[in-house]
Amino acid sequence: MQQSITRPDLLAAVTEGLSEAPVVALLGARQVGKTTLAGQVASAWPGPSTAFDLEVAATRAALSGTPERLLRRSEGLVVIDEVQRMPGLFEVLRPICDDRNRNAVFLLLGSASWDLIRGVSETLAGRILFVDVGGFSLAEVGPGSQDRLWMRGGFPRAYLARSAAAWRRWMQSFTRTFLERDVPGLGSKVSPEALGRFWRMLAHYHGQTWNASELGRSMDVSVTAVNHYRDLLAGAFMIRVLPPWFENLGKRLVKSPKVYLRDSGILHFLLGLEEMEDLPAHPRYGASWEGFALEQTLIAHGEREAYFYATQRGAELDLMLLRRGRRWGFEFKCTDAPRTTKSMHVVIEDLGLSHLWVLYPGDREYPLTDTVTALPLKNIHDIELRPGS
Numbered sequence: 001m002q003q004s005i006t007r008p009d010l011l012a013a014v015t016e017g018l019s020e021a022p023v024v025a026l027l028g029a030r031q032v033g034k035t036t037l038a039g040q041v042a043s044a045w046p047g048p049s050t051a052f053d054l055e056v057a058a059t060r061a062a063l064s065g066t067p068e069r070l071l072r073r074s075e076g077l078v079v080i081d082e083v084q085r086m087p088g089l090f091e092v093l094r095p096i097c098d099d100r101n102r103n104a105v106f107l108l109l110g111s112a113s114w115d116l117i118r119g120v121s122e123t124l125a126g127r128i129l130f131v132d133v134g135g136f137s138l139a140e141v142g143p144g145s146q147d148r149l150w151m152r153g154g155f156p157r158a159y160l161a162r163s164a165a166a167w168r169r170w171m172q173s174f175t176r177t178f179l180e181r182d183v184p185g186l187g188s189k190v191s192p193e194a195l196g197r198f199w200r201m202l203a204h205y206h207g208q209t210w211n212a213s214e215l216g217r218s219m220d221v222s223v224t225a226v227n228h229y230r231d232l233l234a235g236a237f238m239i240r241v242l243p244p245w246f247e248n249l250g251k252r253l254v255k256s257p258k259v260y261l262r263d264s265g266i267l268h269f270l271l272g273l274e275e276m277e278d279l280p281a282h283p284r285y286g287a288s289w290e291g292f293a294l295e296q297t298l299i300a301h302g303e304r305e306a307y308f309y310a311t312q313r314g315a316e317l318d319l320m321l322l323r324r325g326r327r328w329g330f331e332f333k334c335t336d337a338p339r340t341t342k343s344m345h346v347v348i349e350d351l352g353l354s355h356l357w358v359l360y361p362g363d364r365e366y367p368l369t370d371t372v373t374a375l376p377l378k379n380i381h382d383i384e385l386r387p388g389s
Helices: 008-020 032-043 059-064 067-072 088-098 115-122 143-152 165-186 192-204 212-219 223-235 264-270 285-301 342-351 377-383
Strands: 023-026 049-053 076-081 104-110 130-131 239-242 258-261 308-309 316-323 326-331 355-358 372-376
Touching: 008 023, 008 032, 008 104, 008 130, 008 258, 023 032, 032 049, 032 076, 032 223, 032 326, 049 377, 059 067, 059 264, 088 104, 088 115, 115 285, 130 372, 143 264, 143 285, 143 377, 165 192, 165 264, 165 326, 192 223, 192 264, 223 239, 239 285, 239 308, 239 316, 258 264, 258 285, 264 285, 285 326, 285 377, 308 342, 326 342, 342 355, 355 377
Parallel strands: 023 104, 023 130, 049 076, 076 104, 326 355, 355 372
Antiparallel strands: 239 258, 308 316, 316 326
């Protein structure tokens, strides 16, 4: 197994962004590879580069004293890691970005999405571009490694671990550090024990419609508390809250979001699974595939305008993407030979889908109807969401 994996698409996106805007922000979970990617950008940068790691107390102290003077004098590429630890820097960067004599561009790395986006929306609007950094994709690891990626997840050190035991030890360390250090570092007063219990419980609700009352009763806490726990994990890129699509269709629609653990490796660790052969016998096997395929689809085609659809009478669509003024549907089936269902025909009519793909773990692409195609997940990067595709 290779010990490093190149990420050319992400590298190109960052480089292009820095040519178009004074600030580019890399957003993603801790340990997902943002610092490594920033280092690759800096290595290829034609001019000088400077890096500030705000995890280091001395660096925070240096930037806290005279940040505007220090940053205004910078030249070339300036990388600021864990920027959410000093949100006041956003205000400092605004006049620097507007200075015609500016000699630097800024690459910000953040692992707390809501705090970061709220800060820049108020100060750096029109001056910043965002690049989402997720775990490894199938395009990056290769289709022959699909099962390994599904089982271990996309965090580089987890995926590249030399053994299942090494993978488990890394997961233990990561989840503990996240709960005991990273979450308090965001200013949260939630106890690590309570959030950890919620996280483990959420693994068993993975892919289900959000029901705060049910989860609150299970944990013996308030609805307000479980909603806060959910927001914390979502803001740190640990879970995905997928909103429902609803419009005036004259139908009774599900209007609560679905919640997924974003990384399949963390899901399997919290479920107590260690090897790929353990997965098919687990009750959450199908839900695990659904979440994994969902994330790979969003990595391939972007996270914007993504929804699920469900009616109270049982018609469902796992994912709908709005692209180029059209609606595209995706179903995720962990089966050897997908077939059409009544629900698929209902949602195609309800939503006016241009096409629906059924993503499954197999190897052969084939049509199910004129508007439904069975597609191996490993081919998800090959489809184009445009009329005539």
